Amino acid sequence: MIYKEENFGEALRRLRTARGMSVRQLAELARISKTKIGVMEHGDGRNVDPRDAEQLDLVLESGITLATAVRRARTTALSIATCALLTGPNRYTDLARILLTAEIESSGDDAVERRTFLHAGLILPALTLEATRHGIGAAMTHRDEVSVDEWQEIVSEHGQNYMTMPPHDLLEVLMIDMVAIQYAATRVRDAAGVRDLQRASAMLAALTAFTVSNLGRLREARRWWRTARTLADESTDPVARNWVRGSEVVRALYEQRPVDSVVTMAGRYEQELGDLTRVATPTLLGGKAEALALAGRAQEADSSLIELEEACANLPKAAGAQGASALEWHDFSLGFTRSYVHSFNGNYPEAEKAQDAAIALYPAGLTRGPATIRLQRALCVAEVGAAAEAARDARAILESLPAADHIRPIVGLSHQVLNAIPASAGSLPEVREYREFLAAPRQIG
Known part of the structure; x- marks a missing residue:
C-alpha cells in the first residue's frame, strides 16, 4: 500500500524499517548493492529498474507496492515533461x-514496463x-497552420474505423490524434474554429470511451464520457451534444452501470437536450428504449420505440455500406434497437422478426452488430427453456468471430445467455461445454 503523498523512496524506507531490516541486510537479501538501495531511498523512483523494484517487493513481502510506485513515477515524469514542451x-x-x-x-x-506506457x-x-x-x-x-476541415475528416475516418478495426489498434490511432488535436487547439484563434475543434475533440473523446469500454476498461470509459460531454457542450453543437449523450446511454448498458441509473440518466439528458433529441442522430431515444426494456418496463420501452421510429422517419438517409460509421444513425441502427427492445421485453415472436430484419440490413463487412443480435436471439431461446439450443448457438456465434471482435458488449451478452439458462439445465453437455468455453481465459478486443 502506498501512503498518501508517499513516493517510491519513502515507501521503500518505510517498508524496510517496518521489517526491522538495515540497508545492508536488505541489500544482501535482494542482491542489490547497499549504495544503490541508499540512492533509491532518496529518489522518487523514476530511474529505478522495474526488476529491482519487483525483487524488493518480493523480499519485503509488499505485493506490487514498489513496482507500482516506479511505474507511476515514470508515467508522471513523462507527462510533466510532455506538458512542459507544449x-x-x-x-x-x-x-x-x-x-x-x-x-x-x-x-x-520488460513486458510489464511496455504495458505501463500503453496503459498510460x-x-x-x-x-x-x-x-x-x-x-x-x-x-x-x-x-x-491548422485545417479544421482536415480534423472533421479525421473524426469521420475514426467513426468508420470503429466499426471494424480491432479496439487495440483503434486506441493507438485515436491517441495519436488526441495528442495532435491538443497542439492544434493552441494555434486556432477565431471563435468558430475553436468550436469546430471542440466538436471534433468531443467526438474523438466519445470514440475513445467506446474503445476503452470495448477493451473492458470501464472506469476509464466513464472518465472519457465526462470529457466528451464537456467538450460537446463547449462546442454548442446540437448534433455533438445529442450524439455524445445518446451514445453514453447506450454504452452504459454494457458498462456494468445499474440499469435504473441508466434510465435516470436517459431522462436527465432528455431534459437537458429538449427538442435536440431528434437532431441528426436520435441515439438518445434508442438508448432510452433499450434501457427501459432492460429494466423490465416493457410498456414504456414500446412507447419509446414508437417515438424513435417516428423520429427516424424524418431523418436523411445515412451513408451506404462503404461509409457505415459509429457517428451516424443507419437503418441497421433502428433495426438493432427494435431487436433489443422486443428481445428484452420478452415479446419473442416480434423479437424473431426484428432480429431477422435487422441482420439483413447490415453490410457484409460488419460482424459485431449481427453477432450481438444473434446473441439476443440465443437469450430469447434460453428464456423459453431451450437451454441446450441456446448454449450451442451462443458458443457457435462466439467461435465464428475473430478474437478482435470479442469486445465487452458481446462478451457481456454471452454471459447473459448463460445466466438465463435455469440451474436445472446446468448438467446438459451443451450447457457445461458453453460454461467452460466462457471460463477459458481470453483477451477482450
Whole structure:
C-alpha cells in the first residue's frame, strides 16, 4: 500500500524499517548493492529498474507496492515533461526526442514496463512518428497552420474505423490524434474554429470511451464520457451534444452501470437536450428504449420505440455500406434497437422478426452488430427453456468471430445467455461445454 503523498523512496524506507531490516541486510537479501538501495531511498523512483523494484517487493513481502510506485513515477515524469514542451518553439522536435528515449527504454524484454506506457495512453512508436511529422512540417514551411476541415475528416475516418478495426489498434490511432488535436487547439484563434475543434475533440473523446469500454476498461470509459460531454457542450453543437449523450446511454448498458441509473440518466439528458433529441442522430431515444426494456418496463420501452421510429422517419438517409460509421444513425441502427427492445421485453415472436430484419440490413463487412443480435436471439431461446439450443448457438456465434471482435458488449451478452439458462439445465453437455468455453481465459478486443 502506498501512503498518501508517499513516493517510491519513502515507501521503500518505510517498508524496510517496518521489517526491522538495515540497508545492508536488505541489500544482501535482494542482491542489490547497499549504495544503490541508499540512492533509491532518496529518489522518487523514476530511474529505478522495474526488476529491482519487483525483487524488493518480493523480499519485503509488499505485493506490487514498489513496482507500482516506479511505474507511476515514470508515467508522471513523462507527462510533466510532455506538458512542459507544449508551448516551446521546438515542441514537436523535443516531444519526439522524449518519446523516442522512452521508447528505447521500454523496448526490451520488460513486458510489464511496455504495458505501463500503453496503459498510460502513450503508444510510443506511433506518437514519435506523428510528433516528428508535425516538427518537420513546422520547421520547413515556417508556418503552423491548422485545417479544421482536415480534423472533421479525421473524426469521420475514426467513426468508420470503429466499426471494424480491432479496439487495440483503434486506441493507438485515436491517441495519436488526441495528442495532435491538443497542439492544434493552441494555434486556432477565431471563435468558430475553436468550436469546430471542440466538436471534433468531443467526438474523438466519445470514440475513445467506446474503445476503452470495448477493451473492458470501464472506469476509464466513464472518465472519457465526462470529457466528451464537456467538450460537446463547449462546442454548442446540437448534433455533438445529442450524439455524445445518446451514445453514453447506450454504452452504459454494457458498462456494468445499474440499469435504473441508466434510465435516470436517459431522462436527465432528455431534459437537458429538449427538442435536440431528434437532431441528426436520435441515439438518445434508442438508448432510452433499450434501457427501459432492460429494466423490465416493457410498456414504456414500446412507447419509446414508437417515438424513435417516428423520429427516424424524418431523418436523411445515412451513408451506404462503404461509409457505415459509429457517428451516424443507419437503418441497421433502428433495426438493432427494435431487436433489443422486443428481445428484452420478452415479446419473442416480434423479437424473431426484428432480429431477422435487422441482420439483413447490415453490410457484409460488419460482424459485431449481427453477432450481438444473434446473441439476443440465443437469450430469447434460453428464456423459453431451450437451454441446450441456446448454449450451442451462443458458443457457435462466439467461435465464428475473430478474437478482435470479442469486445465487452458481446462478451457481456454471452454471459447473459448463460445466466438465463435455469440451474436445472446446468448438467446438459451443451450447457457445461458453453460454461467452460466462457471460463477459458481470453483477451477482450
